[in-house]
Each structure stands twice: as structure tokens, then as C-alpha cells.
Amino acid sequence: MDSESLHYSLDLAAGNGLTLSSEQRAALQTSLVILKRNYKFSRVLFWGKISGIKCDYFIAQGVEDDEMKNKKYLYSLNCVDWHLLPPATESMIADVALAAQGRFTGDPSHEYEHTEMRIKGEGDDATEEEVTVKVNEASRLATAVSNIDKDASVVPRGAFTKSPSGKVLTNRSFGGLDPIEAAKLRNYLHFREPVNLKKKSILEMSHLNPAIDFLDPLSEDIPKGSWSLQLERGGTMCVLRSLLWLGLTFFHIPQTPQHGYIYMGDGLMNLDLPFML
Amino acid sequence: MEVTDEALNNERLQAAARFKAFMMKNSTKTNLNLYEHLVRLLTKVMDERPENAVDVIEDMSRELKASILQEKQDTLRDSACSSAALLLAEQQKALFTRAAGDEGDREEDLVESPLPNVAELAFFFEQAGVGLGREEMHRVFLALKQLVDSQCLLRCRFWGKIFGTHSNYLVAEGEFREGEGEEEEGTEQTHEDEEREEEPREDKDETELVEAADPPPKSTYKPPPPVPKEENHTGVNKYTYFVCQEPGMPWVRLPMVSPAQITVARQIRRFFTGRLDAPVVSYPPFPGNEANFLRAQIARISAGTHVSPLGFYQFGEDEGEDDGLRDSYEENPNFEGINVNEMAESLNLWVHHVQHILTQGRCVWVNVTKKSADDVDEDAEDEEREEESDEPEPEVGPPLLTPLSEDSKINDTPPWSTMVSSNLIPQFSIAVLRSNLWPGSYAYASGRKFGNIYIGWGMKYIGEAYTPTIFPPPQNEYPSGPEITEALDPSVEEEQALKAALEEQTAALEETEDLEEDEEEDD
Structure with a gap:
């Protein structure tokens, strides 16, 4: 979730049981600003927390001009000193x-x-x-973070657009999903380089808008049911929880552009998923 | 020159007028025209003056068109629209109203009420980075108040939250006063029995005739004797649990847990769906539905992760029994509180205050092989056989108030992680304990105060990939013997050889018979 809106986004995603203490929040709001300047990021996102046995890792994500390419991850043990993670090869x-x-x-x-x-x-x-x-x-840690982002980073449909030059940008006029559309899994997309999109037939592609539908929708994930979509607070907030990476929570408030995801867990994939559904 | 200018102007004006007329032509589909649309759009731009207007002009135009459609007035009566949010809000409104009769005995309420201080719990756990958000916690607080008002509870606390795939459960733990809140259990039990009796009757009509002609063989399998359930107020059924899906929704009481449910729950891994009556499809088959599974997991989590600082509880003085059999304790009035840094460093200073659940699925071991008098006659043979084998060893778990340092590891993972809530201001920090066995289980201690909470999926960490129990091999349909074993048909050569052998035999027989006859004749 965006570091600028961290103070209220965290409360929206608090339904997963883990938040940050006031001390950590305050520290993040200070250190992420400095981080953004030092690394010349256009935007800094707070990605989440991976808990270890002795200490916890806090992860931040830096985004440059293009929202999708050249993402950088940084970790910190105390929310103040940040270290760059090596890219996962x-x-x-x-x-x-x-x-x-x-x-x-x-x-x-x-x-x-x-x-x-x-x-x-x-x-x-x-x-x-x-x-x-x-x-x-x-x-x-770098591998775990990149795997989680590959499998479970979510954005609502329309929040990002792809310009004809191939650049992925935030959609300024994204006004949020319609409440009825927000209850459908196919309106949430994986924010990664598309994998399944190229395999689609021309007939299926004809419905898609190339500026918006350049990502894979969650509804095509295997196994079916690896996402838990719930409308909390009586339908005023959509919460998606990944069952593959327990601890990943995505929230979106329909009819507002507010959305974000956060991972708070132990960094282990739930390999038992097929037996648990 | 003037004339030509005028003419040119005129021409231009005419061209403009022509173009304006073209723009004012209403669309045959939407009955709008471009001219008015552009006027509105530009007015909107003038009014709002958005930054980089040229980038968003398309969207503004689209919004404008959409708004025209919305503005149409409806002569129909307002339909009673009831969104989910509205329904929930109306249900939750009850939480924020004070009951009329309350005002008189306000002071009494303050002293007597078993209502726990959830706000304090939330405050401390927020320092530990655990919680549901302040507003939500307060709603939970109010919902608990509702529960305490409606049920006659001795004690009550917020146990935690368990996620499901479709909705989540908020769990409250309560303790009834001795002798109360037991009637329901009895009725449920008989109801289940009735159902069980009814089921086979339906099938009977169809299969009756077949069965009369050819009765199916009786199964020789005898199930092992069921382990008796623990009574209310003892062992795993010491507390009663209530769940609700959202604060303000009605609290549902969970049924008592049986040892069989705990044993099976240990062998399966499943997500909760969020519906209490959902079936639990698993192998080994789980006896009961999701409510029972939830209750079994709650019992396991409580037994594994409910901890308190050493010395907060002590055994009552009047009980002179062995440590292992003690199942009650009382608060130590002289408990002073332990230094936070010490608490955060040593697991010796934390103790379990919920009884360990044995492999049998109970907290107190019972000998199930001991038979009642009626069974003895029937199974005399079995009895003898069993007497030969050893009398089963009674299982003994760690006694109550055992320090956490004696908990066992799972795959080299220490069972608990300890930390201090703040390194910057250590003098006011609290000690936080995180369970690695049950991810989502937390405890805190600060001075004389401590608390436990569980927010998670209700699944234990097992350290490796889960291997489901394998089905037993299918039973043989019939005893295998020579009369039903298939044999190869003999070939022609074999048949002829057999025939020749038989002929030889008969020939030999005849010879001997002849000989005998001869002998007889001789006689």
C-alpha cells in the first residue's frame, strides 16, 4: 500500500489481525520519505512484514517511472534503516x-x-x-518477496493503464469498481507480467480493452478457490485474502480509488492448499 | 475592399452558422447534440479548472454524458432499497443503545459485570502490532456486552477471530455458573439420536425384499469403544464458546467437544467456510459439522497457547491431590508482576493455565477398555484376550501451570518467540509472546496484567508439507478359494493326455478286477 496513505490504509486492512504498532507507523512515515529521496523513487509502497523467529522483516517497495518494471525491494529490521534486497534471479x-x-x-x-x-x-x-x-x-527473503508478488499482488481492474508505448501508469480517472462488479473475482488482476493472456483465443481477446486488460485476472488462478473474497462492513469494503500465501490481504473500497495490498505473515507458501479446500 | 471584406465575413458567418446547425443536430439515438454537450463540457472545465485538463477531457466528457442520464426524475414511488450495508448498520445500531432499565443499577453493573475490558486488551495488543483496528475492537466490545447481558455468565473474555473462506468468526469464551446452561446440550443429543434412527427406515422399503431373500453378511468389525465425553465445566469443556460473524449479529453457542472430534481434528487440515452448518468433508471422517470442528480447533488452540505469567495463578490450598490431577487454580492476590525484560527473555516465567489435551482427546485419562457389567457376558472371549495383553498405560500430560520452556519443538522451530514491544522506550514497553506452533496466537504481559488472543486461520504449523492419511486397502469381496478361482481351460493335447491316462487307469482297474474275480473264482 502507498506510503502516503499508510495511516488509514493500515486500518482498512486490519481485519487480518496484524497491524503495526504506533511506534512502527511513526517510524515508517519518517524513514520512507527519506528512502524515496535517496533512491529517487517516484512512489514508495509499504509492502508488508515477514515475521521471523527472532526478528521481523519490514519490506518496502520502490517504484520508478513505470509502475511495473524496475521495482525495487528493501528490507528493514527496525523500520528506520533500509537495505536493498538483491533481485531474485x-x-x-x-x-x-x-x-x-x-x-x-x-x-x-x-x-x-x-x-x-x-x-x-x-x-x-x-x-x-x-x-x-x-x-x-x-x-x-528476496525470493519470497518476489514469489509473493508474482502469485498474489492484486489490483482492481482499471486502476492501471498501459500506454501505447508499453508504459504502465496509474489511471488518473479510476473511480473504483461498481459495488456489484466488486463482488466478482474477475475484476481483480495480478499486477505482474501477464502469463496466461497470450494463450487466449482471439474470440476471448475481443472483449478485452488492451489499455486496461493487459493483466491476468484472478479468476483464472489454479486451483479454483485459492482466493477468499469477502465484502466486509456490510459490503462497503472488499477484502481479498490469498489462501496460497496466508497473510496477504487486499482491500478495495468500491466507488473510490482506494485500494492496496499488504503481506503480514511468515513468508511460507501454503503447500497444503489442495487438501484444505 | 470593404465590400469584399463584408462578403467574406458574411461567408464566414454563414459557414459558422452552417457548422453550428450541424452541431445542433440531435443524435437519432440519444437525442443529444454536440453543441450543447460541448457547451456543458467547457462550462464544467471553466468551473472546475482541473489540472492538465487536456489529459482528462475524455473522461470528463464521459462523466457528463453519464450524469445526464442519471438526472432523470422518476415519478415512481421510492423503492425500499435495502443494501447489505444498511441491514448491518441497522443491526449494529442496537449495540449503541442503552437498554431502558439499565440506568437505575448503574453502580451495581460496574462492580458485578463479568464483562472483560476489551479496550485494554486492544490497547496492549496494538503495541504488539496485533489487532482488528480500533473501531472494530470497540464494536466487538459492545457485542460482548450484548452477550453478557443476554447470557448468565460467570466469566467472559474475547477469545479471538478465526478466518473462513466466506466469512469469519468472532469467538467469545464464557464460563457458566455451576449448573447453568446445560439444558440445551441434552436436547441436542436426543435430537441427533432420533435422526440417526430415522435414516435407515427410509431405505428399508426398497431393500426389504432383497434382504429377506438374501440377507447381507454381518460385519465382523467392532469399533473400538468410544472415549466418553468430558462433562461440562471440566477438561476441554471447561468453557463455553460463542461465535458471531460480525459484531451485532446474534451470538451462536458452540456445542461441547468430544474426544473423537479432537482426535480427528488433529489429523486433518481444512479451511473454515464461515457457515456453522457446513459439512466437514475429510478423511478420516470428521464426526460432526463445521461447528464441531471449530469447537475442536478452539479447544486445541486454547490448550496450546493460553499462557500467563508465573505466579499469577496458584493452586488452591485445600486441594491435597497430585499435581497431575489438579484442574483448578485461583488468582494469586499477592502477585506483584514480573519485570518486562525478564519476561521477554525467559520462557520459564510463562506458564500454561489451560490443561494439556492427551492423545486420547481428553484432559483427564480414562480407561476405555474397562467394561461395564453388561458387556462382560457377551464378550467373554474378548475379555480373556485383552487380559493377556497389557493393561493400557494411563496417559499423563504435563500438569497445569507448567512453564513454556518445557514445550517441545517442531522441526527445529522453537515453539515461542518473545519480544519487547518497543526498543526505543524500554521502560514503558510490554513483553509480547508469539506462538510459532499456532500462527496467530499472541500473549502479552505488563505488570500485573496479561492477555491472550488468537487471530488466524485455525491451523497449526506442522513444519513440513501435510500428508493426508491414506485410505485403507479395499476389503476382499469374498473369501478366496479353489472353487471360485479361475483356471485356464486345458488345451486339446492336455485333454487327450488326460483321457489316455484315465483309460489306462480304467484298464488297470479292470485288470485288477479281473484278477480279483479270478481269485474269487479260485475260491
């Missing part, structure tokens, strides 16, 4: 998936180690070799 994601297990510890330099036997060579020359994969927690 393919090899890093693979290493983390192999080595990192259990909860986050809260120490960014903590090293996870994983040793396994791999068969090298082919046929008769095959030899077993011991391979040790080492990752530190900072890179694990």
Missing part, C-alpha cells in the same frame, strides 16, 4: 527452493545449507558427487 530461486526450510530466523546473514548427492556424467562414467548449496537469508 532464476538460479537464486532454485537454490533457495532447495536449501531453505522452516521459518525465517530474523538474521539476514543466517546461512542455510543443503547437501545432496548428485550423479555426474553419463553411463559408466557416472560418479556421485556431493553438492552443497548455500544461501543466506537475505536472498531467501
